[in-house]
Amino acid sequence: MPKSSEQKDGSETETPNFCCIDSFTHLASSTKSKNNTFPMKRTVRPFFILLILLVFVATLTSRAILRKGILSIELETRVFTRDPPSLNSTLLKYAAVEIGEEKSRQEIQQLLDGNFASQARHRTFVSWRRFIHHDGGDRNLPATLRSPLFYRYWLDFRRVLHDWARKRRFQPGIMSELTRSVKVPLDRYNKVNTNAVDSGEKKYSSCAVVGNSGILLNRNYGSLIDAHEFVIRLNNARVDNYESKVGKKTSISFVNSNILHLCARRSGCFCHPYGPNVPIVMYICQAVHFLDYTVCNASHKSPLLVTDPRFDVLCSRIVKYYSLKRFVEETGKSLEQWSSAHDGALFHYSSGMQAVMLALGICDKVSIFGFGKSSSAKHHYHTNQKAELHLHDYEAEYAFYSDLVDGRKPIPFISEKFKIPPVVMYR
Incomplete structure (x- = not known):
């Protein structure tokens, strides 16, 4: 102080x-x-x-x-790095509705009960019965168990159909399970030496999905297609005399069950245009085709795999989303009018679309060949067919492929955890 x-x-x-x-x-x-x-x-x-x-x-x-300067920089960064456009919630809601679901359930239950009274089911059942040497019987009567052989096939049919129907639901994460359900059985058949730990994780390094469009005749993609590790061909399309255009290597034949239904009428259920050692992967169009699968699977030397029904449901929703989107944008009509324009419950994805989806799940890189059309090209390169099936909406599927190639747009219904591999489309 x-x-x-x-x-x-x-x-x-x-x-x-x-x-x-x-x-x-x-x-x-x-x-x-x-x-x-x-x-x-x-x-x-x-x-x-x-x-x-x-x-x-x-x-x-x-x-x-x-502070104002930093904030403006952050806002500009958000503008340039903004998230991709979100999916349309209304279209997602409509695409998730399966018009023919109730009818499909009734069909499956009738088959499990042995009721083949409808004309289509009865024809399939007769072909099946003839294959195992049991002719005769009234078409209006349910199936009867006439022998131990018939009984064995019948039990196999009911078991496979029941398991398929039980699993038939929407599951967005199914894409991550395709390596285990498809690639692992194929690797075992081909005796690929893989570790038990990563056998369900390792994918093919490169895959070529070869469509059947007539535009393939305009290019010589044969050697490029064969250079891929894994080659998927569709619906038993011919390669003989077209090797320079479409190649000759075939890892699997991807078909719809209508193809197998035709094969089941042949002696020995022969369905091997690429040789008896080429595996077949098939998706079910009609539940009754499990009769054909039951018989043909017993005679096939190579695997005959049926796609997971959860995978089928996912593919169906994706295609319907793109079809609804295209319908509204091009016609300006309401979503309620889409069904009448696309055959309602009969609307379905193409074999090519599901083959591409399969490749996304089991391959690190995907190349697409022979998808698209031209006014001067045939519908199929190996036939004279020019008309397209109204059952499919090919333009909607092309929009889907375009988004895959772009790589930045969200794909509806696929889990965000699944990483879509790079896709290249050759025209």
Whole structure:
């Protein structure tokens, strides 16, 4: 504490204490200290106070400008790196509705009960029965168990159909299971030496999906197709005399069950245009075709695999989404009118579309050949067919392929955890 000064009358007066005041105001103090420090003039003190205020205001202003600049940079970054356009929720809702679901359930239950009264089911059953040497019987009567051989086939048929129907539901993560359900059985058949740990994870390095469009005749893609590790061909399309255009290597024959139904009428259920050692992967168009599968599977030397019904449901929803989107954009009509324009419950994806989906699940890179059309090209390169099936919406499927090639647009119904591999489309 500074010492007090004595007045003439002997009283004491305390000297003010400025030790806690800012250094600037300490310099401006008008009180004399005992070490003879010169006091600052009163006219200078306001100038220093004003200077301090200006420095303070300038500091706040600079901080505000800096924050505004950083915010503008962040906003610009968000604009340039914004998320891809989201999927249409209304289309997703409509695409998830399966128009023929109730009818399909009834069909499956009738088959499990042995009721083949409908004309289509009865024809299939008769062909099946003839194959195992049991002719005769009234077409309006349910199936009867006439022999141990028939009984064995019948139990196999019911078991496979029941398991398929039980699993038939939507599961977005099914794409990640395709390596285990398809690739692993094929690797075992081909005696590929894989570790048990990663056998369900490792994919084919490159896959070629060869469609049947007549545009293939305009190019010589044969050697390029055969250079892929895995080659998928569709619906038993011929390769003989077309090797320079479509190649000759075949890893699997991907077919719909209508193809197998035709094969089942042949002796020995022969369905091997690429040789008896080429595996067949098939998706079921009609539940009754499991009769053909039961018989043909017993005679096939190579694997005859049926696609997981959850995978079928996923493919169906994706194609319907793109078809609904195209219908609304091109016609301007309501979504309720889509069904009448596309055969309602009969609407279905093409074999090529599901083959591409299969490749996405089991391959690190996917190349697509022979998908598309031209006014001067045939519908199939190996036939004279020019007309397309109204059962499919090929334009919608082409839009799907385009999004796959783009690689930046979201694909409806596929789990975000699944990474879609790079896709190249050759025209």
